[in-house]
Amino acid sequence: MKCPPVLAIEKERLKALSQYGLDSDRPLPSLDPVVQIAVHMFGMPVAAVNMIGTDYVFLAASIGIDEAEVDLRRDVSFCAHAITQDEVLVVPDTTLDKRFHDNPLVTGAANLRFYAGVPLLSPEGHPLGALCIIDGKPHDDFSTEDRQKLKELAKMAADRLELRRIEISTEQARRPFEEFARNSPTAVVWFDEQGLIIAWNDAAAFLYGYHLAEGAGRSVATLVAEPDRETVIDLINRAAAAGSMEGLTMPKGVRGLRKDGKEFLLGLSLFCWREKGRLTFNAHVQDMTARRRKEEELEWLANTDILTGLANRVSLYRHAEETLLRPAPMAVLMIDLDGFKDVNDTLGHSVGDAILQEVAHRLTLITAPADTVARIGGDEFAILLPEVADPEKAVELARRVIASIAEPIVIDGQEVRVAASCGVAVAPTHAQEALELIGDADLALFKAKHLGRGQAFVFVRSLRMEAAARRLYNIELHRAVSDGEFVLFYQPQIRLSDCSLAGAEALIRWRHPQRGLLSPAAFLPALEGGPLAAVVGAWVLDEACAQAALWRRYGADDFRIGVNLFGAQFRVNDIVEEVDAALKRHGLPAEALELEITENIVLDHDDVILDALQRLRALGVGIAFDDFGTGYASLSLLKQYPLSRLKIDRSFVQSLHESTRDASVVSAILDMARSFGLETIAEGVEKDAQYKCLRDFGCEEGQGYLFGKPIPAQDFAEIFGIQVPAPITSIAAKKFKP
Template sequence: MKCPPILATEKERLKALFEYGLSSDRPLPSLDPVVQIAARMFSMPVAAVNMIGSDHVFFAASTGLEGAKVDMSRDVSFCAHAITQDGVMVVPDATQDERFHDNPLVTGTANLRFYAGVPLLSPDGHALGALCVIDGQPHHDFSQEDRARLRELARMAADRLELRRVELSTEQARRPFEEFARHSPTAVVWFDGQGRIVAWNDAAAALHGYEISEGAGMPVTKLLREQDRPIAAELIAHAATARTVDGLVMPERLHGLRKDGTEFLLGLSLFCWYERGCLTFNAHLQDLTARRREEEELHRLANTDLLTGLANRVSFYRRMEETLTRPLPAAVLMIDLDGFKDVNDTLGHAVGDGILREVARRLAKTTGPDDMVARIGGDEFAILLPGISTPERASELARLVISRVADPIVIDGHEVRVAASCGVAVAPMHAQEAVELIGNADLALFKAKSIGRGQSFLFVTALRMEAMARRLHNIELHRAVNDGEFVLFYQPQIRLSDGTLTGAEALIRWRHPQRGLLSPAAFLPALEGGPLAAVVGSWVLDEACAQAAFWRRNGAVDFRMGVNLFGAQFRVGDLVAEVASALEQHGLPPQALELEVTENIVLDNDDLVLESLQRLRALGVSIAFDDFGTGYASLSLLKQYPLSRIKIDRSFVQGMNESERDASVVRAILDMARSFELETIAEGVENASQHDHLRRFGCEEGQGYLFGRPVFAQEFAEVFGIGSPMRMGARA
């Protein structure tokens, strides 16, 4: 078992934790809804907020552990590991993790198998503990979306912890002077049962602007503003009758009065005792104006977005909970700005900030006094509309919001137009709980953005089903990677002039255990957009290089292998180093590998892709531009990118015999390729007529059903007589 490391700032961390006044016998009830939401959201039996002490761990809130006996020592705590990391710590299967496989929580009756936890930080950045979800079953499907939602709940928990610290600080400010005298000057006044000052100290006299000699005999109520004096007189009379101040509740907003007539917020602590048969009162006074101002500012900062002045995410969630608890009908609009990143990238963040402020102003102006507008983060906003119960009215307001945002915005002399997409959900029709309703509005927003710019969409149950389907699909993809269900097929590439085999394109397939062999159309969109793209891309590269090297050693001396790249491979790790390593490992010369990229990859990661491709080309690897002719930026990319080959898209090849326009496009592409000294290959060649036309036009190579369908390595080798395949597939 690996014990959790101790942070370098452990002393400061424990000091910060102490300020929250929590312990094993003093949990924080306001955190209960957070852990309950976490358990429901992720379908986990256990969720908890664990605070990490010096040598032990205690629950600030938990669900699913009622009556359970759990080892709470710090050495065995998973959360004690989580607070040493940034972001979410996920342990898919603790029995397979070298840190935890022999941990008593794993091997004992607790039977902990899955863990996901995120640190809870103080305002100064000290890790107080962690919000976690736990299961006795392993899970390999905890997605990036799940991590984001757990972080969201952790922010909610951290905000509630901070409110606890503020409330505790406020309570301490109202305690007797003796508890904080070490840090604050003491103003003390002694007066008798009739409310006459017997004596006071220098601090009390100075607090009210008097000389110390002016105090004796003065009515103590004269130190209060006039409207507070009856309250104080009644309080003193009650204490004098009862001969004790026990049970008296001190007014919270008393105001002191100085000699010059100015007022200030007064903190009052009152004591009394009998001395020589007479009742004497002792009052400790404090000017709370500055403290109250600081507390109000802290509350403002905790609930306000500093850039726009709107409510922030935490305040929005809290207001939503309050609204739905009553319960009241309400609508939620989730709003995201389309194209805002382009504005930031081209005009700078100062202009971007100005746009966000202007959008916030327009949203606030569009809504009513009972509505709440919040900036959730980045370029995302939210609107809570209490009392809106019909989808029609909510959708109408969504269209109005989109229209207002679409008007031109002038910032620093720049006229900018941004569009807004909007997702709509209505309570109680779509949900009765705040997190679920906001999540449904988010799903509707995701759908709206998929339709196009400036669109709105009303939540429907099918969106939740689609989200669940995506999650299940991601689970299956993880299994496919772990269990080696992906395989490569190979489609021949032929020299048109003499029919010689020049190489092949490696094409991925999924050998699904229930659905059989799946083509890329069934899974590639989900794979490309998910977290596994880089992993699978690395496997494809290694597998294809190994197969190409094997065939070159067995007769196909000049064989070239084409490998399609995922966009994620440019963002994760060092693609150039990975390619160089694969070539070296399999003894493959660089010219034997051709990497294929699409226009979408190039445009999504402009500078990053350009630099990587330049380094790969310098290494000697060929670069092919796939699906050429179908995108709007292809011509400009020919000038900028270090390409060696363009692949003419099948849509032009298949129509060239019947359509002179398609034939003209093919001829134009070939002419451009010759001008740029690029090689060419046509995709989708299915008949001899297409073959003949392409050869006459000067196209060098072809690929398509005329020459061969994509097949397993064994069948490919048999057809082209280049020996047996090295292997049929491998674990990705």
């Protein structure tokens, strides 16, 4: 048998151990839960906390051990070996280990066949003992994860030992009450095991509204509100019986009672020690009312949407998790306001805030007290319906929500209307976990919005596949950028007076390696809303400027190129510097470039966009307003923004020659443009009759299938007689340089 070595720091180790006041007659009850957890966690019959003395070990806590039958000499102790190393000591089969095969604990009645122990260290790093688990049969499956779990339990044991050391050191270092507490700003009450106050300090007397002399002899129970006295007295009695506060938990929510009968939230820290056979308690007390109020305010702020007073996103998820963990059925409604952004941007944020508050109020009126109504961001709301597992019942409420929100909202005498879309998911049918269920409702909302305003949609599993496809689409877009799969097509813009070529609009296409040539409708929504918009937009700008400069050098002297901008280009880098650099790089005059913007771009970032457009116009670049007449605030934009051209939307051109209303609209747009000094171009011109009407109305230019579809650069040059030498007919093969 190999005896454990004596450590080089043995003297310091024993001194550290003495600070814990432990021996074979003084176990530590607070360690009992640790060994109980160890037994259950590892399925072993024995667990113990062994403290290693000079010649013997003693059990601070144990389960499954009869001390009378176990050899506790240090020489035979496995734990005495464990404290000599830093990591977990694991002996899978003691009979096969040359250190222990003839150990009395192995060969004797104890029948120790498996051992795993981890040292317990003092704050200074001195090994005091070990937490161990033992079995009467070998184990060769004690994993790295098991070792980590045992080390975590050892940390718990070390923490409880440290509390013991602090208690002992407090006893040993305690000064007389009059010295320590009389002038302390902390309220301190000193009482005996019968609960009679021995003394208190000025701070304690002041806290309770008494004179200092009124403390001695008073029952400490009179300092506690009547409903809580039994709890505090029971705690004192249990501590008196054990002779220690070790392992006892301070009661929470106890209320103190002042002399004038007023109650307050009591913060209580209790210590006790035995001196000369007499048990004495030391209570530190404080008024926690203000702190609790502050904590409640912080908790409210952390879980509440400030604008509406509803639950916020964090609170929504927590309530959903609590419901599903019971487990209990639940429905989730995700609600998004349709058209809110237009209202918010045109009528102002104060009106927008008032609308959100009114919507929150209406949702609260519709729902039951047990339901959770939340605003989870912007114009998006959610409702949790506990105990609702029927989708039809949830949809019924969704329809009521949509109808309620659709009712006119009056703000400062002004009637405003917004609509709402709603997505519905229920547990356990659609999901059994909060995050997934709310995600399902969000996917259903996404579908509802695509169906049109004021729609409700119940989640179906195919929506997850569609979402996965969108994510895949985004991955493919990244590949398209890196591999140069995007190309530009050009659609001619014609002067209606003589049908001569005025310029072209550069339109992006995607040469997908599997799906062939894709039009913008197939990918532009994903591109515009993703992180690549600014990169692709910069490439389109550079490519179009290069192509226009090439054509102007070879005969198209007054050719103008139109380029559509993404909103992201105004947020990333400086669009004005980007445009100026592209013009200079390719030698293209500023008047040969026309940048096309939509109303959505303008409304997204009013001040930023306005400043950038004004600087672009100062360069001489044209600014065209695309899809004019279809937006919410087109007329107001004419006054604010430095536009040079209006593009009349194709929806007004299609029936121009047949509908007097459409003809009147187009005529009015042209009159308005002339009054603002703006040029005009009509989109979607497909028939000769449309062309003639537009020409007669005084529209300067037209664009549409009548004049030509979007085509590659080489085809465009051939059709319009731009004589570019063969080797440089087109620059469309140029790769991205993000």
